[in-house]
Amino acid sequence: MVASDLPIGDRIRHYRGERRQDVVAGLVGITPDYLSQIERGLKVPSLPILHAIAQELGVPTAALLADTPAPSRIPPDTAEPAIVRAMMGYGPPRDTPLAEPAALRGRVDSAWRVWQSSRTRFTDMADALPDLIADTEYAARTHGPAAHPGRHRSIMRVRADLYFLLRSYLRRTGRVDLSMVAADRALRAAEEADDPLRTAAAQWNLGHVLLAAQELDGAEQIALRAVEELRRAPITEPGRVAMSGALHLVAVVAEARRRDWSAARDRLRNHARPAARSVGEGNIMWTVFGPTNVALHEVSIEMEAGDASEALRVADDVDTKDLPSMERSFTFNLEVARCHNVRREDAAVLLSLLELEDLAPEDLARTPLARKLMLTVIRRGRATHARQAEKLAERVGVF
Incomplete structure (x- = not known):
């Protein structure tokens, strides 16, 4: 059983298994290069060719057809x-x-x-x-x-x-x-x-929902308005500083996704990082705000800006083992995998994915980017890496 959103090419590769690509292509009557392009998603086969491939692989033609449009690559509601x-x-x-x-x-x-x-x-x-x-x-x-x-x-x-x-x-x-x-x-x-502190935390949560919905301006405005409200609220200083720092990180993400790298870097350097250094590692209102979390956002900024090498350089100095949130560790390691993917370092991508499976297998199965990286290694990687990635995909339910 394969995931309903798995593209045709990945289904063909899955059912082909260990059989050589050139042998299957020859029996179907197409060139190995054409079958390779189909499996990599570069070509869409005609129905007669798809039927012939299905017959040769010993599966119904319907087994090679995705139940949902392939471009979405989003798992069903879980x-x-x-x-x-x-x-x-x-x-x-x-x-x-x-x-x-x-x-x-x-x-x-x-x-x-x-x-x-x-x-x-x-x-x-x-x-x-x-x-x-x-x-x-x-x-x-x-x-x-x-x-x-x-x-x-x-x-x-x-x-x-x-x-x-x-x-x-x-x-x-x-x-x-x-x-x-x-x-x-x-x-x-x-x-x-x-409760002013919880009200600020609620606005932090709302900001993250708006980020997920790609409402970047709204996320930034809510976060910065909450920072201003905190300045007037009767809250002890460590709580005010930590919550303000977490809210600034929402604005940092919004600016980075708008491709305003300069503004994102400046806000992280001038607002979030000083706040994190002031309060140290913590988990105020479950935000996991502290120096490590700020460093994770710095990695994300450089990755979003397209500088995977700089992102990996920053990541080398990050140690997530003491973070109170497994999710933040998961997100960091996934970002590292994405950096290696940009550099076409498939062995490193695979190693990161296997570490993520050990850290949080349920998260790995539910994360669209992780699924995309698995399929990329299967399509692009050397045979050994592709086989390991396919086994991983099977374990987490992509195949």
Whole structure:
């Protein structure tokens, strides 16, 4: 069974297996070069040729046809249905005892730790989040602001943190639409809690949703407006500095994606890096802000600017082993793989992908760029590298 979005050429290569390309081409009646171009996605075979290839490979013609348009290369929605139902209010009825704010706080904090550290975090969230969403919403409805003002604010802080997590989960599972809903709910909860730091974190989360939706100007404006609001907020200095630094990184990403490399570098150098040096490594509001995270963004800027060699030079000085977030380590190593891919260093790309499989196999299976890099090594790499990449693709469900 192959992924529904796998292009025709990759399907042919998969089913050809160890059979020599020139032998299959000769039996079909086409040149080896033509079959090679088909497998690399440079040529689209006519239906009669596709039928002949399928017959020679011993599979139905339909097995070589992608179920979705090949250019998208995006895996199907992988959000757990139970999580989506609970978030949209269609979960099971709340007939369990009302959860106390302290208990909900412990469960949300635990879910966040799992989300940032577990190799099987998507599976873990499928088990934990549906009931946690339902219980938190039940508590929020029961403890209204008029009758229980203190408890209501406590629950709103918990609710904000829960929807921060949901924003991240839904974006990573391809539901940018619902990720926007989660970010909006988090912002409303933080405002109801009258919590300036969480309100800033909610705007940071909203900024990331806008980045995912390619709304770059909106992401930058929200982040910088939140920085200004933090300057006037009654927050202790380390928290203010760290959250402001994290928000500046949202603006850095927006500027880099707009190809304004100078502005991105200046903001990182003049705002994000000094803030990171001031507060040190941390994880304020689950943002993983600190010097290492700033360095990861520097790698991304140079990669986006097309200087893969400079990006790799910067990456050589980055050590992610102590980061509290496995996702940030995953993103960094994926960026390194992308740099090697630009330099056509297939052995290094493959090594990075294998390290990513060991670090976070579920993330590897859900990341479009990782899938693209696997297919690139299969098409372009030496036979040994191509075979290893194909085995990896099989393990994570691309084939």
